[in-house]
Amino acid sequence: MDSQSKNAPPSRALPLVSARGLKGYILEVQAEAKKVTWPAPQETTRLTGVVVVVCGIVVVLLLGLGFVADKMLDILVRGSV
Numbered sequence: 001m002d003s004q005s006k007n008a009p010p011s012r013a014l015p016l017v018s019a020r021g022l023k024g025y026i027l028e029v030q031a032e033a034k035k036v037t038w039p040a041p042q043e044t045t046r047l048t049g050v051v052v053v054v055c056g057i058v059v060v061l062l063l064g065l066g067f068v069a070d071k072m073l074d075i076l077v078r079g080s081v
Contacts, residue, residue: 039047
């Protein structure tokens with residue numbers, strides 16, 4: 001262990017709330033959320049469709065690979081088609 005790691009502060013999984021209190025933390029989160037550029041509803045719908053289609057393709061590919069793997073193992077174990 002080197003000297004830098006001994007003196008480093010412990011990492012925190014949660015942000016420090018005690019500095020400004022819970023109310024200050026919530027106000028900061030709200031202020032940051034207002035800075036976000038939100039997509040238009042049409043874009044959200046279009047991108048949701050893209051995600052659904054891509055998920056469907058992945059499901060079909062995985063089912064196909066599983067079917068092929070099942071048949072290959074069946075041929076290897078039983079020796080028949």
